[in-house]
Amino acid sequence: MIKQISAVFIFSLFTFMSFAQEASSLVQKARAKIEQVNSYEADGTMKTNVNFLKVPEAKVKIYFKKPDKLKIKNENGISLVPKSILGIGLNNLLTGNFTVLDAGSDILNNIKVKIVKLIPVDENSPVVLSTAYIDPVHLVILKAKITTKENGTYEIEMSYGKYVDYALPDKITCTFNIKDYKLPKGVTLDYDDGSKKISDQKLQDTKGRVEIFYASYAVNKNIPDTVF
Amino acid sequence: MWQLLKIELFKIFRKPRTFISFGAIAAIILIIQLGLKFDGKSYVELMMGDISDSFEIPYAMVLNGYFVAFVILNAILIHVPLLVALVAGDSIAGEANMGTLRLVMTKPVSRTGLMLVKYFASVIYTVLLLLWMALLALLLSIFFFGTNDTIIPRNDVIEQIQKADTLWRYIAAFAFASVALSTVAALAFLLSVFAENSIGPIVATMSIVIVLTILSELKIPMYDNTVKPYLFTSHMLGWKGFFYSRIGPDHMVIPGSIENLPAILRSLGILLGYIVMFVTTAILVFRKKDILS
Numbered sequence: 001m002i003k004q005i006s007a008v009f010i011f012s013l014f015t016f017m018s019f020a021q022e023a024s025s026l027v028q029k030a031r032a033k034i035e036q037v038n039s040y041e042a043d044g045t046m047k048t049n050v051n052f053l054k055v056p057e058a059k060v061k062i063y064f065k066k067p068d069k070l071k072i073k074n075e076n077g078i079s080l081v082p083k084s085i086l087g088i089g090l091n092n093l094l095t096g097n098f099t100v101l102d103a104g105s106d107i108l109n110n111i112k113v114k115i116v117k118l119i120p121v122d123e124n125s126p127v128v129l130s131t132a133y134i135d136p137v138h139l140v141i142l143k144a145k146i147t148t149k150e151n152g153t154y155e156i157e158m159s160y161g162k163y164v165d166y167a168l169p170d171k172i173t174c175t176f177n178i179k180d181y182k183l184p185k186g187v188t189l190d191y192d193d194g195s196k197k198i199s200d201q202k203l204q205d206t207k208g209r210v211e212i213f214y215a216s217y218a219v220n221k222n223i224p225d226t227v228f
Numbered sequence: 229m230w231q232l233l234k235i236e237l238f239k240i241f242r243k244p245r246t247f248i249s250f251g252a253i254a255a256i257i258l259i260i261q262l263g264l265k266f267d268g269k270s271y272v273e274l275m276m277g278d279i280s281d282s283f284e285i286p287y288a289m290v291l292n293g294y295f296v297a298f299v300i301l302n303a304i305l306i307h308v309p310l311l312v313a314l315v316a317g318d319s320i321a322g323e324a325n326m327g328t329l330r331l332v333m334t335k336p337v338s339r340t341g342l343m344l345v346k347y348f349a350s351v352i353y354t355v356l357l358l359l360w361m362a363l364l365a366l367l368l369s370i371f372f373f374g375t376n377d378t379i380i381p382r383n384d385v386i387e388q389i390q391k392a393d394t395l396w397r398y399i400a401a402f403a404f405a406s407v408a409l410s411t412v413a414a415l416a417f418l419l420s421v422f423a424e425n426s427i428g429p430i431v432a433t434m435s436i437v438i439v440l441t442i443l444s445e446l447k448i449p450m451y452d453n454t455v456k457p458y459l460f461t462s463h464m465l466g467w468k469g470f471f472y473s474r475i476g477p478d479h480m481v482i483p484g485s486i487e488n489l490p491a492i493l494r495s496l497g498i499l500l501g502y503i504v505m506f507v508t509t510a511i512l513v514f515r516k517k518d519i520l521s
Contacts, residue, residue: 049479052279055388056473056481077377077391078290080283151282179278190383191468208282 023102023116027132030139031094033167039065040168041218046072046079050178050208055080062212067095069228072212082210084146084154084176093130093144097121108133108142109159126150140167152177163217171213178208229345232337236349240315246353249311250360253304257364260300261372264291271299275381293370294378294394298471300365305405305467309412309437311357316350316416317429320514324424330519343511350413355406362402380471387472393483401467404496408464411499412437414506421510421517437461460502463495 042062048055058079063071072081103115118130126148133143140160147153154176158169240246264271268291276285320343323329332342378394380387389397415436419429440461443451456462472487486492 047478047480052385053388054385054473054475054481056390056483078286078379078388080279080285080388083282083284176282178282191465191472192462 023114024100026114026134026136026139027094027100027116027118030132030134030141030167033139033165034094037064037066037166037168038220039063039223040166041221041223042168042214043216044212044214046074046081047211047213048080048208049210052178053080053208060212062214063223063227065223065225065228069225071228073227082174082176082208084148084151085172085174085210093132093141093146094118096125098130103131106133111135111137111142113142138164140164140169163214163219166217166219168217168219169214171211174210174212176208176210178206229341232342232345233349233352236319236345237352240349240353246315249314249357252311253308253357253361254364256304257300257361257368260303261296261369264296264299265372268296275379276386279386289376290379291373292376292378293366293373294375294389294391294398296369296373297366297398298378298380300369301361301401301405301467304361306441308357308361308409310434312350312354312409312412313416313430313433313437315353316347316413317420317433318426319346319350319417320420320510321423321426321429322420324519325426333519339515340511343507343514347414347417347507347510350417351406351410354409354413358402358406358409362398366398378471382472388481389471389473390483397470400470404467404470404492407496407499407503408467411460411464411502411506414503414510418506418510418513421513458498460499463498466492466495466499469495 040063042064044060044062046058046060048058058074059076060079061073061075063069063073070085072079072085098118098120101117101119103117106113106115112135113133114136116132116134118132120127128147128149130147131145132141134140135142138160140158142158144156145153146156154174156175157173159171160168161170163170269287272285272287272290272295273280276290279285320329323332333339375391375394377391378387378389380389412433416429416433419432420426423429440459441464444456444459444462469488469492470486473481473483474485474487476482
């Protein structure tokens with residue numbers, strides 16, 4: 001009886017280890033693909049959907065340089081960029097030391113994906129836990145849920161096109177937590193034009209969303225540090 | 229009539245106190261610009277509230293000439309009625325006080341014509357005051373701070389207007405403000421008919437504007453649909469409506485759009501209605517008035 005239990009235990013342990021190794025190997029391959037890109041400059045458009053912001057669609061330039069420099073610039077005006085995008089860019093999602101846990105498989109947009117949980121080894125890491133949905137065929141992250149110490153949980157979804165070989169997405173959608181905006185009392189008198197206020201319509205909406213559509217990339221281009 | 233208008237304008241601009249308004253506006257605008265030049269970031273931080281926790285805010289870009297001009301207009305347009313009342317309230321009562329009104333009426337000019345010219349002269353003064361304000365608040369701010377997209381903080385929403393979409397809004401806002409201030413001028417002008425001393429109509433105009441402004445801003449539901457829509461002070465802030473944009477189904481701002489143009493036009497109509505009512509009443513009263521001074 002003891003031999004049988006031991007055999008089951010050992011079998012389970014090996015199975016678990018083999019899954020963990022498989023997940024770890026997948027993460028390593030995805031990381032290797034991401035690490036081909038030392039820097040890039042991309043043109044794109046950014047759409048911000050936050051209940052208290054009324055902003056126009058912005059033509060932006062996105063600059064990235066290893067290890068973790070990311071800048072989103074609106075060449076023609078102002079862009080309010082969520083800190084969650086800037087703080088933990090996609091390119092460093094798989095960098096650093098972390099423990100990889102296999103969390104099974106799922107279907108995402110008709111693509112079979114592997115779910116892995118990444119727990120940073122560094123106690124001072126701003127990230128507590130990341131869950132990545134990796135396409136094992138193209139070795140790219142399609143979706144990531146990131147729980148941070150200070151900025152709550154946010155979600156990033158990516159779709160890929162002609163830059164899939166560099167693991168660079170054509171579109172990123174970032175969903176994040178937002179707080180209400182209230183101007184201090186007495187600072188301004190609003191003109192009450194009778195329009196239905198946005199905050200009335202979407203008062204319960206505590207999530208903000210930013211979409212970035214990438215039109216083109218210049219990969220591994222020399223980008224001076226002054227850009228950041 | 230043209231000759232009469234020139235005489236009225238000469239009378240207005242001959243008085244040193246007329247230029248107090250221009251001096252006061254220049255002083256306050258320069259003080260605001262100076263303050264924002266040296267500590268504008270703190271002000272923008274206050275305006276943006278907690279959103280700096282979630283968003284990267286390019287403070288230096290937000291603090292541009294268009295933003296500064298909006299801050300200035302927001303701060304001082306509410307106080308300009310006092311400066312308008314100084315001249316409009318003096319137009320009839322001042323002459324009565326100096327004893328020149330009877331002399332003016334000996335000229336072959338109809339009382340209605342004289343009243344219209346006097347009011348029109350007050351309107352010209354008001355428009356010149358606004359042009360002076362536009363010159364300093366907008367052009368000088370653009371000179372000192374440059375241009376960029378305009379960030380408009382409202383009570384619970386932040387609006388962003390693209391740089392290329394901004395200037396026409398200022399022109400429209402100044403045009404609207406000139407009608408709003410002409411309403412105050414019309415009120416002061418009406419009160420001026422009843423007085424023999426210009427202090428009375430000036431103070432009375434200011435008192436009425438202050439009381440009605442407080443009433444317009446009070447959040448008492450009982451007044452919201454019964455009193456507020458009919459107060460001219462509720463509509464004087466209509467110039468801000470040109471800085472509120474419409475959003476599309478994807479929550480993106482539609483460039484060149486106005487959130488609620490019919491509401492602005494309604495406000496404009498109400499203000500024009502008040503002007504007609506005040507000036508007509510002033511003319512009717514003046515036509516029957518015994519001029520004893």
